[in-house]
Amino acid sequence: MKVTLKVWRQKNAKAAGEFKTYTSPELNPNMSFLEMLDVLNEELSNRGEEPVAFDHDCREGICGTCALVINGTPHGPHKGVTTCQTYMRSFKDGDQLIIEPWRAGPFPIIKDLVCDRKSFDRIQQAGGFITVRTGSAPDANSIPVPKGNSDLAMDAAQCIGCGACVAACKNASAMLFVAAKVSHLGLMPQGQPERYRRVKAMVEKMDTEGFGACTVTGSCEAVCPKEISLDFIARLNRDYAVSLLKGEPKRLKGGGAG
Amino acid sequence: MNLLLRLWRSSLGKKYVMAFTGIALFGFVIGHLVGNLQVFGNPDLINTYAHFLKSKPGLIWGARIGLLLMVSLHFAAAVTLTLANRAARPIPYAGGSAPGSTWKSRHAMVSGLVILAFVVYHLLHYTALVGGINGTGKDFSLLKTTLPGSNDVVPDVYAMMILGFKVWWVTAFYLIAQALLFLHLGHGLASMFQSLGLRNHTWWPRISAFARATSLVIFLGYASIPIAVLVGGMGSEYAQRALAQTSVNEAK
Known part of the structure; x- marks a missing residue:
């Protein structure tokens, strides 16, 4: 042919x-x-x-x-x-x-068909990590994870960061990518300490990098090679709203244990 | 204040604004429909209702200012988001774009702008009663009636609706705007749940069905009025009598 x-x-x-x-x-x-x-x-x-x-x-x-x-x-x-x-x-x-x-x-x-996707790396660096003690591996099952959460986290973790969601979206929005990363970590117990700081940092980085906003056309979900669901974008919207309402932690006067 | 600024500066925050103002405007669309459907009753029914609204300036001006604020915020968020979205794709695709999306989801801005243009016309037509734009050659502010059990002379809203929709192009513009509202709500009613994070794979089919059904009911409800007037000849005799009365009013 x-x-x-x-x-x-x-x-x-x-x-x-x-x-x-x-x-x-x-x-x-x-x-x-x-x-x-x-x-x-x-x-x-x-x-x-x-x-x-x-x-x-x-x-x-x-x-x-x-x-x-x-x-x-x-x-x-x-x-x-x-x-x-x-x-x-x-x-x-x-x-x-x-x-x-x-x-x-x-x-x-x-050049030609090659584009620079470092903006994804910068979003990831803004908050797509957890702080854990490195060194020897923890004992298996030392942290209980509900089965439903671990399944959902694994669905989100399927994201390979290719950027097809951005490419397909009429607004060049990176919501599906950010939603997958935020959900993947936010669903796990290890991701809880930074959960609300993470979502704010990653969303704000996404905006400053110049990606568009979500208008719920569903193009990203339609082309995603890992079939990441729009459900995760809803989760991102929810976590971001909660993080804005929680605000920044403020130091109490007096300090100490009191 | 910090929270509000942060909301407005974030693309997600602006979508929350779109969703919340959208809910308020959706509430108005339902309330206005219920009010308008009274035209299918006795002429006194809707005239009494209109007089009731007009006689409560606190209520009506509160609603007007609130709605103006909602429309302004919805419009400002939509325009700024659309400009940012366009800027995010400087070079368009040659091979087609937005795979897997629906027409209504891609054209919410366009449908919204036409609806806004219609709302402006509709306010001039029936609220400000600007005479020259209703296509009948008559000044609607001359249409007056008295309510049963009182001597008050009040605007004859029933006659205005009948005479207004007898003009074919007024009805055509009205129906085009309603069709676009149907598409706008079909997308928007479901999207507001998504934007506020109120969705999962169990609820999404129900939310989509709610958006489709509600937008269809709204379309049928609003469209039934001008069609009943233009095609069904509803209220023709009453309108003729009211029109004859205007020359008497003019002479006075």
Whole structure:
């Protein structure tokens, strides 16, 4: 099979980008989407042209590095699947595929299809951690965790931080990502000490990074390769409201144990 | 004060403002509908109700100022959020956008702006009684009646509604605004629960069903009035008599 590719090419962060159209070499339908780009790049190199830059790492759907918008849908046509786990058999011979990078102000493009997602790291650094004594592992079951909470926390912890939620949202909102991180830690006993400081810090960092607001369109949930639910955004909204009402802890006069 | 500033400066806080002001405006939409549906009764029914409201300046001005504040906050939060949302995606997609979303969820700002334009027109039409914009060529402030058991001359709201909706384009604008309100509420009523964090996977289908059913009932309730007037010919004879009376009033 062969497909026509309309690919976003951009020399560097400062240059203006444009679409270039390529006809793919003969493809095996069982190639992954990224293997198809590898084959295209091989041909481009052989012709002496610059290969298409794109992000990839584990190629087994767990690292969150690959990031392509295929015909307007981040990670391509299938639900709960990353770009690297999308196969050419999902498309028809002769299809035209528009391949674009994640598009969001806080994800500036570095080159071609590669964007800079360090804004996610900065949100994570603002509050996506717990303070525990490092060293020897604690005894198993020394901290009881209700089964329902541990299941929900694991659902939220599925987030691989790929940024498809931002890419899909019409507002380029990072709510689903932040909600997953806040819920993952906020549901566990180990995450309680910083629970309300965390939600404030992460939400405020999200706003200053320039992500949009949530308008409950559901695009993020629809494209999330780990199928993180909008329920977690509601949890984030709830925790943030509680944290604002609680306010900052104030020192009491007098000090000491009194 | 610190809390209010913090609310307004945060994208989540502004969504709380959208939700709370939305609840208040939803309450008004329900109350106004119940008031308006009295037009299906005897003309004296709605005229008595309108006179009751007008005779309580504290009540009516309290409501007006409160509603103005709610609309202003809802509008200001929506506009500032929309501008920030647009700025967050400087380069649009060529291959389509917002997968998995509905039309009504993507166009809440547009539907809201048309509804606002309608509300302004509606206030000039029936509250300020600006004569030139009602399309009948008559000044509605001349429509007067007396209530049973009193000699007070009061505005004839029933006749205003009948004559007003007999103008086809007034009814068309009204129905367009109601259709957009149906879409706006279909999205907004469910979203306010989400924005306030009152949702989980058990409650979400119920909340969505509530939003769909309520917005449909509101649409049918409001749309029934101009359709009954324009298509059903409701109150035609009464309106003709009231119109004839205006020339008498004018002569006085």
